[in-house]
Amino acid sequence: MFESLTKRLEAAFKNIRGQGKLTEKNMKDSLQEIRRALLEADVNYKVVKQFIADIQEQALGREVLDSIQPGQQIVKIVHDELVKTMGGANEPLKLAETPPTLIMMVGLQGQGKTTSAGKVALHLKKKGHRPLLVGADVYRPAAIKQLEIVAQQAGVESFSLGEHADPVDTCVMARGEAQMRQCDVIIMDTAGRLHVDEQMMGEVRRIQAQVAPHEILFVANAMTGQDAVNSAKQFHDALPLTGVVLTQLDGDARGGAAISLISVTGCPIKFVGTGEKLDALEPFHPKRMADQILGMGDIVSLVEKAQEVVDREQALKFQEKARKATWDLEDFLQQMQQLKKMGSIGDLVQKIPGMKKMMGKGMMDVDEDEMKYVEAIIYSMTPEERQKPKIINGSRRRRIADGSGTTVQEVNRLLKDFEQMRKMMKNMMKGGKKGRRGMPMMPGF
């Protein structure tokens, strides 16, 4: 679906090579591409505008380094800036010095407040706390029941005055309830509401005024579009938000809303939701998020690593071969040796966007020992066999197996895997089918 940003930047940068410095004029196309990538990731239009202006200022006058591709150079600047915008290390929950700590979950409808409340409760329980989940959503049918079930699943206490009570009363009463049940953290699940609904915003302000929570977490889902700035701004104006929980990061949205949310509220993203189960709550990693927003996996560090060990000319040769499917066992062997220099295969493969989905689990778990066998098998082939694996018949297979100290089955498996991989690489080079990301131009592949 998305062409890789790096690839597009390469095209935009073709004309800059050898021009010495980055100037406003020669950066125009690539900044346009970055702007587009950010907008496609749902970063707010105005936020992007400001961001691009900052980038331009930073990059202006920098030398175009011959050692790395100029496209990558600017991607790195953008990436670093994104990480900076999203804050450095992740910020944990602030717990009250004298318990109970009061945490309030707020947000629009359907963002995942109730589930997130349960996740935060489980997270705190694992850290040795005794959380009390408080059901204060009296509007959505069965919301309180849902919270009770979630509490049971998390193995924590729950409390509510029910759906006929005033939610403000429920939250006020929760304090005494927590004391009675010896709970040290109170997590209030409020109803989803629209930021333009004055009456409902009034209610949540009353709760806040009455109980003075230590943490007010704004829950928003990662698929949110441009409007994230409007809702977050109005919630922030109404309530002293202290953090954001970004949910549904396990989908395929690029999550540009994260940038919008942070720039509007100035609050850190404290947690991200990464799955349906209650333990699928993780601290926020700005670096990973920046990768995802730019649609490039962990390609920045991969590029850094790859540049140290891969000969660029050779990489381009491989790429051409893969495209034409003339990629043979000889190339496979060479690439494997380069990969070994870069670190474990599993790590590497995971860093490539789209790769994780495309390859089955089995293929990801190639271990280093297995690589030794593969090497031995290929070394036992004649050059002709390596170039044209099709000629390897039964007797050749037996000879190769004997020569490499393996079995015919293992030789068969390697040949089958190789053929599959070649097909896959050919497809990837073509850009893949609808919904898949094209392979980025990358050294080593």
Place this chain on the structure above:
Amino acid sequence: MAEEKRGFFGRLRERLSKTRSTVIDSVKRVFTAHGNVDDSFFDELEGVLIEADFGVDTTLDIIENMRLKARGSGVENAEDLLAVLKEDLVALLSPGDHALSWDGAGGPHVTLIAGVNGSGKTTTAGKLASHLKSRGKTVMLGAADTFRAAAVEQLTIWSERAGVPIVKHQDGADPAAVAYDAADAAQARGIDCLLLDTAGRLHTKVNIMEELKKIQRVVGKRIPGAPHEVLLVLDATTGQNGLQQARIFTEALHVTGLVLTKLDGTAKGGIVVSIQKELGVPIKLIGVGEGVDDLQPFHAREFVEALFS
């Protein structure tokens, strides 16, 4: 629903007017600040469309089209171009059948309601049940979301509010079995309309898509031709990922229409333009509030007028 156009507009305008920076304001500003169209006019218009979640590609298409028209027809006045923009949008949103059919050709008419978490499926099912009942149809709800905690209870409350029967199993039961039983019961009782609520889960989960396919299959086995409508519920606040959601759901199911919910906030749901353009899935209903009457039929022209009036 169709009889209540005034009510819908009144409600939508009223809600929109509460917000400080609406598309309406910015469009008005763009069109009145620039007497004549020039590059800066188009730049600003681009911002307006992108902020309404139209997406980069669709926005650029629309603007290119407008540039051509401005040049070709010699329209220089910015306000005159507004009419051109509206026509373009209406043309983009019009294709396909935007009306819901409720005729099951003899047997029960079955509607399957699908979408990602939090988009508003259960609420849509509940509102539809009330609406159909008020139109004199006999309605049944099927609680095929057996996954989310208390989803069955939520739909049960809706069924009580609407005064319609509900078919449900325990939490964690096989959703396809619920769907089959519901179809069976609807058939046996001579129900006019069966509405099936399904579990909201991300479209990237392969299992859930398989589960939905299975529901679609078993319902079709029990009642030939069912499901007659498959509605994909989309939250108007969704950004560019909405297109991907629509792609995957339409690949798995015979989606007949979109329900665009939560239009009563400040989000514009511009992604539906791209969805209609690429996948040809028409918008059938829009949700503009929490009340039972806040689920409204979609009309391209009125939708566009409401955005830009």
